[in-house]
Amino acid sequence: MSIANEVDRRRTFAIISHPDAGKTTLTEKLLLFAGAIQIAGSVKARKASRHASSDWMEIEKQRGISVASSVMQMEYRDCVINLLDTPGHQDFSEDTYRVLTAVDAALMVIDAGNGVEPQTIRLLQVCRARNTPIITFINKLDREVREPLELLSEIEAHLGMDAVPFSWPVGMGRSFGGVFDIRHNHMRVFKAGEERRNDQDEIIEGLDNPAIASRFGEAFAKANEEIELIQAAAPEFDHEAFLAGQQTPVFFGSAINNFGVQEVLDVLVELAPKPGPREALQRTVQPQEPKFSGVVFKVQANMDPAHRDRVAFVRVSSGRFERGMKLKVARTGKEIRPNNVVSFLSQRRELVEEAYAGDVIGIPNHGVLHLGDVLTEGENLQFTGLPFFAPELFQAVEVKDPLRIKQLRIGLTQLGEEGAIQVFRPEAAGGALLLGAIGQLQFEVVAHRLKTEYGVEARMMPSRYNMARWITSEDPKALRKFMDANAAHIAYDVVDAAAFLVSSQAQLRVAQELYPAIEFHAMREHAGKVFGAKA
Known part of the structure; x- marks a missing residue:
């Protein structure tokens, strides 16, 4: 065909x-x-x-x-149905x-x-x-x-x-x-x-x-x-x-x-519609194009606890995927040859020999692929519209057993990369890692997963912050000056995008008035690029 x-x-x-x-x-x-x-x-x-x-x-x-999106593929009436439960x-x-950007x-x-x-x-x-x-x-x-x-x-x-x-x-x-x-x-x-x-x-x-x-x-x-x-x-x-x-x-x-x-x-x-064109910053990508392209819209850690793997869920945007083909990660320029790519029926996995636009495939990897990464046969493409929203709740996290600090950092890095929670590393030395969430249940799920998947008993503590805004500026010197003056309120997320943490809307307004060259964003796109809603 x-x-x-x-x-x-x-x-x-x-x-x-x-x-x-x-x-x-x-x-x-x-x-x-x-x-x-x-x-x-x-x-x-x-x-x-x-x-x-x-x-x-x-x-x-x-x-x-x-509490996590699931991907399932099935055939019905000569159609291949990719069903995403959210x-x-x-x-x-x-x-x-993020799932809705892939359907x-x-x-x-x-x-x-x-x-x-x-x-x-x-x-x-x-x-x-x-x-x-x-x-x-x-x-x-x-x-x-x-x-x-x-x-x-x-x-x-x-x-x-x-x-x-x-x-x-x-x-x-x-x-x-x-x-x-x-x-x-x-x-x-x-x-x-x-x-x-x-x-x-x-x-x-x-x-x-x-x-x-x-x-x-x-x-x-x-x-x-x-x-x-x-x-x-x-x-x-x-x-x-x-x-x-x-x-x-x-x-x-x-x-x-x-x-x-x-x-x-x-x-x-x-x-329901068949797969249509998808917008990249460089051009419109048509599904029937001969060359493969796809975007990572979800990363899930520890789907198979025995192997401690991370699966990157890729929505195929164009062309034909073949197992073992050479692919380029547009963000890093790295080349990969995925051989153990899988399709899903909940926990049941099957090796994928080929896939086409509209399909969702899973690529097990160890941190090579992040949310929003674009895979191509060589072309540099960036697909738009994969959102991260500024957290509304914060908690500091420490490990109960100091000997498990390495496992805590590994666990939080992986959970942060999959988008289960947002992890912030304070610029000030010695500060505890901060977790940012949209809802309280996210903290409970992360604590549970740290314990069951990484063997880490984490202690969650109240934080003085209740708002974050990613910061950018067209003037690098102005940005550095702002960050130096507010070092106690600066933290970096899992892709090293800088964020300004505050405890009130009034504090944010004061910063906006004092530093007009700084842009404060309530939404971040993947790979550290900030876009969209201001303040």
């Missing part, structure tokens, strides 16, 4: 949601329906031997939440933001009882900024939930785009009878059961079929009225508007019962 044909087969998407909306459950059921796994794990049964297929980290199994918890939103579409999961929640709104804003096409799955219809028309209105208000229902629920909770497939004019009858497959569902043809009305009574009469209303009021589905991020197809179902899942999988294959 040609590169163009292989690219046409790819679908790469992320699943996003607020915590507990059922995202990880839906991920598993998509894998189940695609035939990638034979039995779904249970995120509820935390003490059982089965856990969510996409949750591999020990702390995830203990807490029953996702952390729902807001404390890990940075990881999710061509997003599947948004909404809890029908809670509607659009705060974390979902933040993620939607990222998708909207990138015009990422969004498919919406409204979950948990087997429970007593909110009215579907109300949910639809809320989605449109927060997304700023038209919500076009592809299916509609008949009843909810105990009276949940199933969903009516508007596109295909039939009703799929609901029957509880996790291991059920779609081909076991009962189908009743026709909205005007008297068998539906007599069997589901008032619930169907209400649904019928609502379907007529939305067909009259809602715009028709427009594929181009969907690809431009202006419309979202909406599905209703119950992921825990495998209900409504296959329709989502089918629409991903039929409507």
Whole structure:
């Protein structure tokens, strides 16, 4: 097959949601329906031997939440699907933001009882900024939930785009009878059961079929009225508007019962975009180009604790990857020949012989590859838009056993490079390392991972800082003068980008007034280059 044909087969998407909306459950059921796994794990049964297929980290199994993004590849209907499951918890939103730079579409999961929640709104804003096409799955219809028309209105208000229902629920909770497939004019009858497959569902043809009305009574009469209303009021589905991020197809179902899942999988294959061009600082890179290029959007340490490896997750942007091919790391100019490149199905790895634009491959390495690194066959490229946000919480960290200081530094360096937390090294000699985070749970996860993965008991202590800004200046002398005058407040992150640490907004304002030649940034791009939001 040609590169163009292989690219046409790819679908790469992320699943996003607020915590507990059922995202990880839906991920598993998509894998189940695609035939990638034979039995779904249970995120509820935390003490059982089965856990969510996409949750591999020990702390995830203990807490029953996702705190790291997972990458899974599967084939369905002659398409290669790259599915990225993201952390729902807001404390890990940075990881999710970076994942969203590596996908061509997003599947948004909404809890029908809670509607659009705060974390979902933040993620939607990222998708909207990138015009990422969004498919919406409204979950948990087997429970007593909110009215579907109300949910639809809320989605449109927060997304700023038209919500076009592809299916509609008949009843909810105990009276949940199933969903009516508007596109295909039939009703799929609901029957509880996790291991059920779609081909076991009962189908009743026709909205005007008297068998539906007599069997589901008032619930169907209400649904019928609502379907007529939305067909009259809602715009028709427009594929181009969907690809431009202006419309979202909406599905209703119950992921825990495998209900409504296959329709989502089918629409991903039929409507989600194939890999498109990606912007580099130097030029626009087309996916069908013959030469390989890719960008590291995620680094994960210790996926295999026995080997203490770090896996760089690379989104292929163009061309064809072949195992053992010579690649250049644009940031350093180093050449690598990766032979043990892997694809993933959660913890299960398979050696990759070839990959194409849209695929996500994992390159095990020992610190050679960092977040944002671009790999090419020789060309110098820099892809844009991989964000690091200024932390809002800080803690100093020390090791309980002084003999383990080396392990502490190794552990924090690796965890900092993967983006699990931001690590700052004070310029002032003798200062304790500082950890910067978006949310408190990040500190807990890092402490847990230092203990279980590096054998280090770390002591977290309060810090006087609660704000950081990366600093640059077009005048190197002015920058050096500022850093010398404020040495007690200067620290370097994992890529040696200088940051100014303060304890209040007022302190930052004073520095801005006294040093107008200095730029203070709330966001940093990879490899030390600063961009974007000021102050």
